[in-house]
Amino acid sequence: MKITVNGTAHLVDVEDDMPLLWVLRDELKIKGPKYGCGMALCRACTVHIDGEAVPSCSIPVKQAENRNITTIEGLGTPVAHHIVQQAWIEQQVAQCGYCQSGQIMTAAAFLEKNPRPTDAEIDEAMSPNLCRCGTYSRIRAAVKSAAAKMAER
């Protein structure tokens, strides 16, 4: 099966129903997406498929075939940050940081569609992503600051 991750095509020999998360992590060694619950409850595994934020733990890899998969590694890099990543750094959002790849991927897809969100829309968009450390205040601030910058583009 051929899947395209962050612009690179990979041939993988896996079952059709293996969740995309485990193809990324254990077969392709792309570790940004995290395993948290396996049931799309925490969204630490969030990636983009054709620009849509999805929980990769619950997407059979076959569904991702011939589509563009973007992980946090493809969003930006430690030296070239995406606007949302930059906001996350400026607001110093992370504590343990384990959920933050998923939070950032959710926020990035959301702001692409809705660059001028209301507070209520931010709350709704970000609530599927669980943070056990409780960094929600800073997540809100980072989404707002990223939105302001994206609106300037």
Next chain:
Amino acid sequence: MNSSTETEAQKPASKSKLRTFGRRAFLVGSIAVAGGVAFGYYVVRKPHDNPLLDDLGADEATFNPWVKISPTTITLITPHVDLGQGVASMQAALIAEELDLELGQFTTASGKPSPAYYNTAMANDTVPFRSTDHGFEAEAMRGVMGAAVKVMGMQSTGGSSSTADSFDKLRAAGAVARETLKQAASNRTQIPVARLRTAAGAVILPNGSKIPYTDLAKEAAKIPAVTQVTLRPPSQWRLIGKPMERLDIVAKSTGTQIYGIDVDFEDMLYAAVKVSPRIGAGLVRYDASAAKQMRGVKRILDIPNGVAVIADNTWRAFQAANAIIFEWAASKAPEQAEHWKEVGRSFTEERLDKEWRNDGDVAQAMKQEKIVSAEYRAPYVAHQPLEPLNAVIRVTGDRVDIWTSHQAPGVAQQKIAEVTGLPVEGVRLHNQYAGGSFGHRLEFDYIILAAEIGRQMKNKTIKLTFSREEDFVHDYPRQISMARPRGSVKNGRVESYDLPIAAVSAARSYTKRLGMPVPGPDLMLAAGAWDMPYNIPNFRVTAYAVPEIVPTSSWRSVGASTSGFFADAFLDELIHAAGADPMAERLRLVNDISARRVLEAVAKMSKWGSALGPNRGRGVAMVTAFGVPVAEVIEVLATPEGVKIEKVYVAAEVGRIVDPVNFENHVQGAVVWGLGHAMNCEITYSNGQIQQENYHAHEAMRLHQCPEIIVQGLENGGEIKGIGEPPVPPAAPALANAIFAATGKRIREMPFNKHIAFV
């Protein structure tokens, strides 16, 4: 560079004797050591060997266990494990402050577990005295416990102790390295040390030219460390007290932070486990015939009370484990309702753990006619950090390498040695950044299971990952607890308060599992209650120990998370019964200056007393935990769909703040933790098994329920304290008190959503 004068002949005897004491009588949590114990002064003063000497290169210098300099790299050792609380950055900043390094000029490493990294601050909170009590007896006991920790070499992360433990020690480590490097520069240049200074990783000569530390490493390695150093006054600090960019913030914002679960090796295999989910009940039989046929499955291993599947991919291991048919033995653990009955039966003389406080004449006061009384409950709750338990292990010859995250790495190494039958000296624990812990990584099950798998799969590298379900059902939850407070009021004032609390002891459960049971009362049973800094004329706090029903463990803020709720919420009931203002009456009763300051601060921040408008209410609570008084005011709005938490104002006194940004983040997170679990979470047992197996059944707080949280840290000097846990306990009572103010409904049982809806 060991400055010890102890003779070799003295060493083994004294060490082994004290180790024996330690294993028997020391604890990680909170039970006081009974009886008098004396350590030889010389043993306590003797510095532990510097573990960095073990693999030191010929051209590398080390000055103490925290600093290593090679011709290319400056490495700072940060032995307190970073569970998300930012202690790697905090520890590095303290060293860098005195060593004159800029952020970015050094790398950090967790170092290998060593007695050199003992935790003295944790010992301070294990003695049964109020942390504000500096009487002779209290100080003497702290000394004993501190000495025990040092001799034991108890390296641990917990009890909000990392900053307190590190603050002087790591600045001194930086200063020793700096002065030694200056001495090396002086030896080379023949310029007196007094005319040299340091900045940005270099010794600066009087003519302005610079010698980088890395260039001095080889020479510095050959001279004795300069140990007479003076720490800089706060006015000269460059880093401490100023906003700092956490060292891990870029990695954690770009998906490049490596956690234990991300550790990877070329030929690695993946393991999943299924261990009996029933408390105290083993495995009768299993059928793995289907699992064996599944793609990628390499081995099925028998492990104590369960099975491990070894496969070529984590998901394949999970799938195969799920395909095994198990028959588990029956558990003797009772149904949940019976747990509550057992707690309720424990307010007896026989189960008295300790009467912690008895001011005035409570017995006489309770004979009055108008007594206010209530029953409060707090259930089991789970830790469940987002990164599931995991470990990568490799056993080769008589060496074990394990990559994992653990709060007590030295004890973990001991456990691995026991399971593998190999000497503890051969066990290398590479402590990793953790995706949260909240007390979960004090436990050893995952370490023992990884060691068992490694023992059976020698010369292979295996990554064990717990499925979320396996993690949930094997979590050792927070203690279950109940209080039956009574009290009376007189002339608009709180007159008497009798607070009996019955709880299972998480500390005793833990030390029993460790094989180190300890005598004495458990300080945590009534933590946050008996030490309430209030002058109530008749005031008694009594703790009753419920015998263990199921195993429990330390959960962020431990005893105060339950007892602090009971203590403050019932005080609020008494204040309302007296017709007094909740803030004014607390301020009238308070007898500790720090506690008064945090109350005054939140009163001001929240504009206490100002009009809120219809259907809104305000509640205040103040609890002292781990020596840190924290006051919180919560504002709620009662809507037809449920209660909305709008704002939380927090004031905490920690003596001094190392990094105000991380401080604020941490306080906000602790409030979310305290609120989310008080509102929405409980763990229950049926058929001897935890019934909640994933986050939908134990959700805590999500972003849409998160209030605005406004934080003020007070820095009135004195001892520096940690902030990881103290803001947790006041959150629940402040919310209960606010809900009462808004709705007239008094909630006395967690989770609150059993009694009221939240939006």
